[in-house]
Amino acid sequence: MDRNPKISIRDFNFFFDKKQVIFDLNLDISKNEIFAVFGPAGSGITTLLRALNRLVEMTSDAKAQGEILLDGKSIYSENMNVTDLRRKVGMVFDVPTPLPISIFENIVYGPRLSGIRNKSELNDIAEKALREAALWDDVKDRLNIAAMSLSGGQQQRLCIARVLALKPEVVLLDRPCSGLDPISTAKIEESLIQLKKQFTIIIAPHNIQQAARISDRAAFMLLGHLIEEGTNEDIFVKANKDSRTNDYITGRFG
Amino acid sequence: MNLTAQTREKIAKTFIWAAAVLVLAVLTAIIADILIKGLPVINFSFLTEIPRSMGRAGGVASPIVGTVLITLLAVTIAVPFGIGTALYLAEYTKDGIITRLIRFSAESLAGIPSIVYGLFGFIFFVIYLGLGWSILSGGLTLAFMILPTIIRTAEEAIRSVPLSFREASYSLGATKTQTIFKVVFPSAIRGITNGIILSVGRCIAETAAVMLTAGSALQLPSSILDPTRTMAVHFYILAVEGISAENAYGTAALLIILIFLINVVANMLVNRFVAKGR
Ligand SMILES: Nc1ncnc2c1ncn2[C@@H]1O[C@H](COP(=O)(O)OP(=O)(O)OP(=O)(O)O)[C@@H](O)[C@H]1O
Ligand SMILES: [Mg+2]
Numbered sequence A: 001m002d003r004n005p006k007i008s009i010r011d012f013n014f015f016f017d018k019k020q021v022i023f024d025l026n027l028d029i030s031k032n033e034i035f036a037v038f039g040p041a042g043s044g045i046t047t048l049l050r051a052l053n054r055l056v057e058m059t060s061d062a063k064a065q066g067e068i069l070l071d072g073k074s075i076y077s078e079n080m081n082v083t084d085l086r087r088k089v090g091m092v093f094d095v096p097t098p099l100p101i102s103i104f105e106n107i108v109y110g111p112r113l114s115g116i117r118n119k120s121e122l123n124d125i126a127e128k129a130l131r132e133a134a135l136w137d138d139v140k141d142r143l144n145i146a147a148m149s150l151s152g153g154q155q156q157r158l159c160i161a162r163v164l165a166l167k168p169e170v171v172l173l174d175r176p177c178s179g180l181d182p183i184s185t186a187k188i189e190e191s192l193i194q195l196k197k198q199f200t201i202i203i204a205p206h207n208i209q210q211a212a213r214i215s216d217r218a219a220f221m222l223l224g225h226l227i228e229e230g231t232n233e234d235i236f237v238k239a240n241k242d243s244r245t246n247d248y249i250t251g252r253f254g
Numbered sequence B: 001m002n003l004t005a006q007t008r009e010k011i012a013k014t015f016i017w018a019a020a021v022l023v024l025a026v027l028t029a030i031i032a033d034i035l036i037k038g039l040p041v042i043n044f045s046f047l048t049e050i051p052r053s054m055g056r057a058g059g060v061a062s063p064i065v066g067t068v069l070i071t072l073l074a075v076t077i078a079v080p081f082g083i084g085t086a087l088y089l090a091e092y093t094k095d096g097i098i099t100r101l102i103r104f105s106a107e108s109l110a111g112i113p114s115i116v117y118g119l120f121g122f123i124f125f126v127i128y129l130g131l132g133w134s135i136l137s138g139g140l141t142l143a144f145m146i147l148p149t150i151i152r153t154a155e156e157a158i159r160s161v162p163l164s165f166r167e168a169s170y171s172l173g174a175t176k177t178q179t180i181f182k183v184v185f186p187s188a189i190r191g192i193t194n195g196i197i198l199s200v201g202r203c204i205a206e207t208a209a210v211m212l213t214a215g216s217a218l219q220l221p222s223s224i225l226d227p228t229r230t231m232a233v234h235f236y237i238l239a240v241e242g243i244s245a246e247n248a249y250g251t252a253a254l255l256i257i258l259i260f261l262i263n264v265v266a267n268m269l270v271n272r273f274v275a276k277g278r
Helices: A045-052 A082-088 A103-113 A119-132 A152-164 A182-195 A208-214 A232-236 A243-249 B005-041 B044-048 B061-092 B097-110 B114-128 B135-159 B163-171 B176-205 B208-214 B231-240 B245-274
Strands: A007-016 A019-029 A034-038 A062-070 A089-092 A170-174 A200-204 A217-222 A225-231
Touching: A007 A045, A019 A045, A019 A225, A034 A045, A034 A208, A045 A062, A045 A089, A045 A170, A045 A200, A082 A089, A089 A152, A103 A119, A103 A152, A119 A152, A119 A182, A152 A170, A152 A182, A182 A200, A182 A208, A208 A232, A217 A232, A217 A243, A225 A232, A225 A243, A232 A243, B005 B245, B044 B061, B061 B097, B061 B135, B061 B176, B061 B208, B061 B231, B061 B245, B097 B135, B114 B135, B114 B208, B135 B176, B135 B208, B163 B176, B176 B231, B176 B245, B208 B231, B231 B245
Parallel strands: A034 A200, A034 A217, A089 A170, A170 A200
Antiparallel strands: A007 A019, A007 A062, A217 A225
16 A cells, blocks of 8 residues: 555546446555556546546536545645646547647647746757657657648657656556557557656556556456456456456456 | 439539539639729729719729728727637537527628618617718628628637647646637637638628718718728719719729738738648
8 A cells, every 4th residue: 555645536426417427436546657547438437537637627517526636635626726737647638639730839838838938948848758758750850840740650659748748747648559550559658668757657558458568557447436456467467356357358348 | 213323423423513613604704704894994093093073084092992991990890809709609608598699699690681780880870879971880880790700600610629629738737718829719710710801801892881881972081980982882883873884894803803812811821820730
């Protein structure tokens, strides 16, 4: 048990209108770990990730109940500054979401909003973020072209770079490799393993193998319920405590 | 009848092609007719002299000035209000009775004949507010006339900005207002500009409503409280009263060129400044 979890989810319930999609969730995520949340379609994983940076409430009629603590502070409390929260808890979506501006402007979008104006400082931030996301060599000569003109895999790495430029504490990755070729996927996975030294990473993996490859700990969710959580070994190597986890991992359902 | 898919495809294609060609041919014929008869009339003095003897002689300098001023005034008033309303409808409210009411009014107003706006402008601005036949009355009236179009096109353009852009922006720590100004608005600017260009075209082409509110004075206005005559009104009077077919054609050709130029310039500006990388 981690006494000082980075994120602590307590008796968390989530509703769209009247429809409940997350039920009594309790989960701790430690600093500098890669935590994978996996499960079949509709399990509420995207919803959970979007609740962690309070993005979900911006675009839909949603209600959260219970607590999510970031460093012990409730993110749903009155005095939580939501834009600060989103800078601290960065997010990469399950499809690439470049903004319709240049590569460079995409990366410095966040830093500019937080008040950084100095051109050379912005240049440094962009280069560092692009290197960390393994995209620098692909784009270093054409930072001013439209981000939309990159390939899907490059766009997704751009989105990762864009989040890193925020210098976040937590990074949420919703299937960051869906639709990517194996080489791009391997590049992203390598970067993530490097990056967990700096951040806490919560990932919805795009398949079980990816979860097994990169996660330190993992949780299996089914229809909004947490079924089982444990270390990588607990979940993917040893016999599962819950037969439903085992069925899902071995491909017997889902 | 039992036609194969390919035959149907061919028939459909032929029809579509024929319709397109027909429309294009008619349009080209009209424009060609006006340009062929009108362009020879246009020269330096036509552009710089005010009309003499009711427009039989002289140029169209004062109608050009009147057109530009009235259109500018109408657009300057209608654009901020129109875009503001569109932003409010698309971004700041949930669908409810008020939004439906605004949208319904805008839609109804868009379908009203311009002469009705003219009558309203005449009664309200010219008579009741005592602004008289003036550029101000005409500009205000046309502002009301184009407002619904601007609201509708802008709202549509704002709504069609993908959700993913907004979410990406929020997720990077932007507030709602920052997101609207940095992402939504620039992405919608093309659609919004199209609505504005359409409205400018309607202002320039309007006759009935401006005649009722700005009058048909031939001299150069010295303030926006002076009456004036727009090019479309000038053209209408020249043609209907049989004053000068030649000058009517010259004015019409000038109108076409003006609208064409406005389109080109507006698109260039949008491409150059706002839509970079979009
Ligand atoms: N904006 C929304 N409004 C209403 N219901 C929603 C909304 N978003 C998601 N849901 C519902 O919430 C449930 C969980 O969806 P969610 O996207 O979180 O699942 P997921 O585990 O990410 O699934 P997938 O594996 O397909 O990505 C689903 O039943 C879905 O229909
Ligand atoms: Mg999902």
